[in-house]
Amino acid sequence: MLKNFWYAIEFSHVVEHRPRKVTCLGQDFVIWRRRDGSVACLSDLCVHRGGALSLGTLVEDRVACPYHGWEYESDGTCVKIPANPPGRGIPKKARVDAYPIVEKYGLVWAYLGDLPEDKRPPIPHMAEHDDPSFRAVYWQTVVEANYERAMENVVDAAHTPFVHGTAFGNPDKPEIPDYEVTQGEWHAEADILLNPPAPKGLWGMLSPKRLDTVVVTNGWYLPNVVKLHIRLPFGDLIMYDHNIPISQGRTMVKLVGYRNFFTGKWADRNAVKRIQRIFEQDRVVVESQRPELLPFDLAAELHLRSDALQIAYRRRRQELIDDGWWLGGDDIVMGDVPRREATVIPSPARRDNPELARAWVHKTRGDSHEPARSAE
Ligand code: FES
Ligand SMILES: [Fe+2]
Numbered sequence: 001m002l003k004n005f006w007y008a009i010e011f012s013h014v015v016e017h018r019p020r021k022v023t024c025l026g027q028d029f030v031i032w033r034r035r036d037g038s039v040a041c042l043s044d045l046c047v048h049r050g051g052a053l054s055l056g057t058l059v060e061d062r063v064a065c066p067y068h069g070w071e072y073e074s075d076g077t078c079v080k081i082p083a084n085p086p087g088r089g090i091p092k093k094a095r096v097d098a099y100p101i102v103e104k105y106g107l108v109w110a111y112l113g114d115l116p117e118d119k120r121p122p123i124p125h126m127a128e129h130d131d132p133s134f135r136a137v138y139w140q141t142v143v144e145a146n147y148e149r150a151m152e153n154v155v156d157a158a159h160t161p162f163v164h165g166t167a168f169g170n171p172d173k174p175e176i177p178d179y180e181v182t183q184g185e186w187h188a189e190a191d192i193l194l195n196p197p198a199p200k201g202l203w204g205m206l207s208p209k210r211l212d213t214v215v216v217t218n219g220w221y222l223p224n225v226v227k228l229h230i231r232l233p234f235g236d237l238i239m240y241d242h243n244i245p246i247s248q249g250r251t252m253v254k255l256v257g258y259r260n261f262f263t264g265k266w267a268d269r270n271a272v273k274r275i276q277r278i279f280e281q282d283r284v285v286v287e288s289q290r291p292e293l294l295p296f297d298l299a300a301e302l303h304l305r306s307d308a309l310q311i312a313y314r315r316r317r318q319e320l321i322d323d324g325w326w327l328g329g330d331d332i333v334m335g336d337v338p339r340r341e342a343t344v345i346p347s348p349a350r351r352d353n354p355e356l357a358r359a360w361v362h363k364t365r366g367d368s369h370e371p372a373r374s375a376e
Contacts, residue, residue, distance in 0.1 A: 002222070002223040011140075021054035027112075041098065041100075043098075043345070095349075115348070116348065121222065124240075128258040138254070141283075143251045145250075149292070151313070154218070169194070192217070193215060194214055195214075207234065220313050225241065237258070239256070241253055242255070
């Protein structure tokens with residue numbers, strides 16, 4: 001799991017003026033919409049006794065802990081301790097980590113790391129969102145698998161004829177012609193030739209009886225987004241899967257699907273149903289993969305030319321691991337053992353206030369890797 005990236009942690013349309021818990025990188029956060037429409041995000045761990053702020057209430061634009069009512073501003077500072085008699089000051093240490101938020105593409109993105117603004121990797125560009133010829137559907141599901149296994153599944157073109165035989169692949173033509181990977185610092189894409197069967201049902205009405213090859217664009221965008229662009233004879237279907245690590249072995253997949261055909265609201269259900277059917281076929285395979293976690297060693301699994309996108313991902317991931325961006329080992333919060341320490345993801349405020357960060361009650365995850373190194 002990689003820190004220092006923007007993560008889409010929730011769909012915008014479900015975030016209201018009340019505390020809401022979201023989980024990412026094995027860590028809980030509380031988010032809420034302020035009265036001016038902007039969204040706030042704090043670690044869901046009250047600094048007093050570790051109460052979950054997401055179970056609390058909002059007082060104006062502050063979140064109040066459900067346990068003893070401490071009130072936190074959206075920058076993480078505690079501004080009220082109800083048990084204190086009037087006039088007693090609030091300790092400087094009474095604050096929790098706050099994370100920068102951007103709303104884009106119908107999603108709430110949180111910056112889960114401590115790098116300053118100019119050092120942060122970008123939010124992936126999703127051109128279809130602002131193109132009026134496209135219509136979006138939103139869907140989510142939890143997969144009992146590691147998020148990187150789920151990601152690699154989407155960019156893996158060779159599985160389509162086998163896993164999606166009838167819906168989307170063609171078992172009679174399973175070859176994947178060699179393809180070229182276009183790679184940037186934070187993403188990679190490839191145009192891949194597939195031999196799909198003709199679509200059925202509503203979409204089949206628009207299709208010729210037999211389809212020749214179609215070009216599918218598969219791609220990954222760090223840290224956890226995968227894109228699938230399918231060119232159908234009657235239009236484009238572009239899907240972005242956000243693979244949000246709830247824990248090492250469990251992933252919340254938030255999916256946004258754009259289409260520029262049947263763009264009426266009436267066809268939304270049908271579009272979601274198709275996406276869901278394809279996804280359920282993948283689920284069975286992805287949840288069965290062993291080892292559950294993606295190996296670190298490239299040689300631990302056998303790769304072919306047709307796995308080029310996944311290899312590019314694993315190589316780039318290794319570079320970021322070497323830079324200290326990986327949360328792993330001791331950083332992983334284990335739910336099934338007795339624990340006396342709770343940890344958080346380091347926020348920008350820690351870097352801005354090193355004195356405070358050292359004194360802070362909750363320790364950060366990922367410290368073993370020198371979190372500041374890659375910023376220099
Ligand atoms: S645990 Fe949050 S106020 Fe006491
Ligand atoms: Fe698939």
